[in-house]
Amino acid sequence: MIVAFGTYDASRHPRVGVLVAGLRAHGYTVRELDRPLGLSTAARVRMLRQPWRLPGLLVRLLRCWALLVGDVVRHRRAHGRPDAVLVGYLGHFDVVLARLLFGRTPVLLDHLVFAGDTAADRGARGVRVRLLRGLDRLAAACADVVLLDTPEHLRMLGELAPRRARRGLVVPVGAPAQWFDAAPAAVRDPARDGGPLRVVFFGLFTPLQGADVLADALAGALPRAAEDAEHGGRALAVTLVGSGQDLPAARERLRGTPGIAWRDWVEPADLPALVAAHDVCLGIFSATPKGLRVVPNKVFQGLAAGCVVVTSDTEPQRRLLGGHLELVPPADPGALADRLLALRDADALTAAHARAAAGRDLARPAAVVEPLVRLLDARGVRP
Incomplete structure (x- = not known):
């Protein structure tokens, strides 16, 4: 069994829904523990670029995390420990909580967006971009596998965090x-x-x-x-x-x-x-x-x-x-x-x-997740 975990919103950011659907198409049981943060990509990036907005993000995040902790406790009582945890897109912070809650369980981070790269593309410069790149490195450090959508982003992971490069896996985006x-x-x-x-x-x-x-x-x-x-x-x-x-x-x-x-x-x-x-x-x-x-x-x-x-x-x-x-x-x-x-x-x-x-x-979801299915199988995580 795989747990999809985080504050993602699959209606706004369909990538995680594609991964979940693809895994299910290959026979995996996937249970979602999801408490959407309620912010678009643009709003999250704006908060990260404008430090005075961060308290609002922190309050929202802590509320969602409190609910997620309860969800994990109930899920563990009912189903035991999962075989793997998939942290949804925009999970830079969620992956830290996942690492703390799930211990030695393999954590897969869908790192479709690099925070530092996205902020720089939208005009941010200097210390803010460096801090966001530090957040990207922290997120990669908390994951056992980092899912990226192109080989170019895989190389970018190697440049950003050389010791984490072997954790990267390319899984195309796909469509719901x-x-x-x-x-x-x-x-x-x-x-x-x-x-x-x-x-x-x-x-x-x-x-x-x-x-x-x-x-x-x-x-x-x-x-x-x-x-x-x-x-x-x-x-x-x-x-x-x-x-x-x-x-x-x-x-x-x-x-x-x-x-x-x-x-x-x-x-x-x-x-x-x-x-x-x-x-x-x-x-x-x-x-x-x-x-x-x-x-x-x-x-x-x-x-x-x-x-x-x-x-x-x-x-x-x-x-x-x-x-x-x-x-x-x-x-x-x-x-x-x-x-x-x-x-x-x-x-x-x-x-x-x-x-x-x-x-x-x-x-199709079943096609794009094939590299992930092969990796899970190699790690002994099977339907």
Whole structure:
């Protein structure tokens, strides 16, 4: 039996839900001891970057931990000691408590986000970044296995904490079942139904996402598509979902641009259906160090939802899913605009859909956890 433990929120951060579902698909019994902290990734990072906010984080954390301690005591009475403990995403603090509560039981930390790296990507500098890197090292020290999503992050763990490097294991992000369930039964062909090519972007408007690149690309592509539509060509309709530090600049850049619908928020339960109603899902487009190291959630989720996925041509994305994605050079708005305009062609879109469909199964929970299943088996932890 495996215990999934922490203050994670699988509705906001689906990665831990993917791991749990994948392990269950391989026959493991997984019991969740989870008391969600109720903070988004952005809110947690903001608290860590702004020290005066930390008391609020500490109060929330201690309340959740008090409940978790009671949960562990009751679970131990009813089921005994687990074979392993999986600490959910954003578990930098939770892994410390897990180490204290579960003793010699193997602790697996899903370290999808490095606190120091994320803060630096969002503009933090100096002592705060050094402190957060210290937090990353502490978290890795408390874990027997550190789960990372790309080999680039595995190398980063080795640079950050050389003595912990052998504890790292690459497990891709994947997508929850709801995204697969949302996919349409048949691929829509806008060239035949007379509608526009429907494109969606969702996420935080941060440097990692390349919101400035996206805005510049749409500012170029949408007027050209609108002009083509006046002469019988295919239009573009773009839905932009989310908020973040670069949203005001993106809105200003796209002011007056035709064909855009803005959505500040979509409930997590409603997001798969919204994305699946589009032809193209957009990934990330920055050339920041972090942007070159990740394969984001939305790439897996877009494939699962039956969309064509357009994203940046980076080593981790190309290595894992390259044959199934529409790749454009990072930080190149002209190339992104040209690719979106090209996908209005019926044959090009059909071929892109076929490539995407061939890669959907790579995003399923049972597939992405296979490296973890092999590690657990080697350690004697079996269903």
